[in-house]
Amino acid sequence: MRTLIETENLTYTYPNGPAALAGVSLRIEAGSKTAIVGPNGAGKSTLLLMFNGMLRPDRGEIRFAGRPIAYDNRSLRDLRRRVGFVFQNPDLQIIAPTVEADVAFGPLNLGLPPDAVRKAVRDALGYVGLQGYERRPPHHLSGGEKKRVAIAGILAMEPDVLVFDEPTNTLDPASAEEVMELLDELASSGRTVLISTHDVELAYRWADSAILMERGRILARGSPEEVFSDPGLLAAARLKPPALLDLYNELAFRGIIDRDAPPKSVLEFTDRIERILHGHIRTGERVGDVYLCDAERVCGDELRRFIESGAVEHVGAMGTRAKEFAGRERIYPDYTYGVIDRCILKALIGEDSLIITSGGMVEHVKRRIAEYSAESGQKIPVIPVEEHKGRHGAIGGRISS
Numbered sequence: 001m002r003t004l005i006e007t008e009n010l011t012y013t014y015p016n017g018p019a020a021l022a023g024v025s026l027r028i029e030a031g032s033k034t035a036i037v038g039p040n041g042a043g044k045s046t047l048l049l050m051f052n053g054m055l056r057p058d059r060g061e062i063r064f065a066g067r068p069i070a071y072d073n074r075s076l077r078d079l080r081r082r083v084g085f086v087f088q089n090p091d092l093q094i095i096a097p098t099v100e101a102d103v104a105f106g107p108l109n110l111g112l113p114p115d116a117v118r119k120a121v122r123d124a125l126g127y128v129g130l131q132g133y134e135r136r137p138p139h140h141l142s143g144g145e146k147k148r149v150a151i152a153g154i155l156a157m158e159p160d161v162l163v164f165d166e167p168t169n170t171l172d173p174a175s176a177e178e179v180m181e182l183l184d185e186l187a188s189s190g191r192t193v194l195i196s197t198h199d200v201e202l203a204y205r206w207a208d209s210a211i212l213m214e215r216g217r218i219l220a221r222g223s224p225e226e227v228f229s230d231p232g233l234l235a236a237a238r239l240k241p242p243a244l245l246d247l248y249n250e251l252a253f254r255g256i257i258d259r260d261a262p263p264k265s266v267l268e269f270t271d272r273i274e275r276i277l278h279g280h281i282r283t284g285e286r287v288g289d290v291y292l293c294d295a296e297r298v299c300g301d302e303l304r305r306f307i308e309s310g311a312v313e314h315v316g317a318m319g320t321r322a323k324e325f326a327g328r329e330r331i332y333p334d335y336t337y338g339v340i341d342r343c344i345l346k347a348l349i350g351e352d353s354l355i356i357t358s359g360g361m362v363e364h365v366k367r368r369i370a371e372y373s374a375e376s377g378q379k380i381p382v383i384p385v386e387e388h389k390g391r392h393g394a395i396g397g398r399i400s401s
């Protein structure tokens with residue numbers, strides 16, 4: 001992997017304040033999902049603000065794409081186009097009287113022509129699932145919707161790096177899951193995504209690289225499994241280990257489970273336990289089907305009838321477009337996060353489910369389930385919903401607009 005951001009011995013003290021950073025050296029790899037984790041006051045926000053030049057270190061250096069950050073207006077403007085920053089509180093970021101004007105603010109400032117601005121706004125609002133919100137005043141939106149407006153405003157400038165300060169703070173669990181899924185989508189489209197959080201569970205599940213901070217210093221960095229496996233380090237940072245890792249470590253201490261790779265998900269963990277209890281492959285039991293549909297190609301009425309006919313026991317919606325489609329079509333998904341794993345878990349106990357998604361994620365679902373089937377030896381059928389022939393015949397292609 002290529003290093004995109006590098007800091008060397010950064011120090012920073014707020015005027016009349018404490019030393020917020022006391023010598024921070026780190027590297028962020030291009031395309032990674034990095035979580036900066038630490039308790040309140042550890043210096044996470046201060047560090048993130050350095051990455052797009054909003055704060056300047058007292059000492060030390062920050063390099064972006066191999067070059068030291070410069071602080072003249074032109075260099076900063078260029079840096080901020082490449083490194084987008086989403087504040088913890090979206091009210092600090094949203095400035096215009098309508099959603100459309102707010103998202104257009106960045107591209108207009110970049111000097112894009114009107115057509116390109118309109119396209120950037122349309123694409124960004126589509127990405128975060130806020131089509132139809134163009135004329136709404138942002139200050140009347142819910143916390144989760146405001147967060148998505150703020151994200152759209154940054155996406156409209158097409159940055160390479162997205163920095164999120166406490167992305168799920170103040171959001172209810174469902175909105176928090178939606179925002180984290182959006183961050184996954186952004187990372188899978190090749191962007192580098194960085195978050196700060198004190199939510200160890202979230203960081204463990206989401207990140208591929210974790211940096212543990214306390215009192216302006218880095219205590220540890222590495223994979224989340226490594227960083228969060230050290231109880232001493234976590235205690236020093238006044239944090240608790242993620243429940244999954246805690247349980248795994250307890251079982252490993254007791255010799256019940258081999259200490260090799262800690263599980264990252266409930267699916268991985270249950271597989272390991274099942275293998276210990278039943279051997280590698282369960283035979284003779286029915287494996288459930290996973291039906292799959294592309295929200296952009298299916299008729300909502302037919303899909304609703306398919307679900308209401310009892311053809312599946314569980315419904316998951318993956319991605320903002322699919323969730324938006326489900327809302328419009330009055331389909332209420334049981335799962336909106338970790339959808340593939342949850343449907344695999346249900347298939348393993350013989351229950352059928354439907355995954356609604358869209359675009360490139362349809363192939364991603366097929367790939368992920370095929371990989372799981374190959375690794376586990378449990379063949380899980382994935383059936384495009386159009387091939388289902390029920391009482392009403394096969395579900396056809398797109399009929400509604």
Ligand SMILES: Nc1ncnc2c1ncn2[C@@H]1O[C@H](COP(=O)(O)OP(=O)(O)OP(=O)(O)O)[C@@H](O)[C@H]1O
Nearest residue numbers: 014017018020038039040041042043044045046047
């Ligand atoms: N604008 C400011 N003026 C003075 N001191 C500040 C300012 N912002 C932060 N600090 C102090 O700097 C230290 C680091 O704060 P920072 O906000 O970076 O931590 P954090 O890890 O992001 O915390 P939190 O999780 O609570 O957001 C804290 O002691 C804080 O009180």
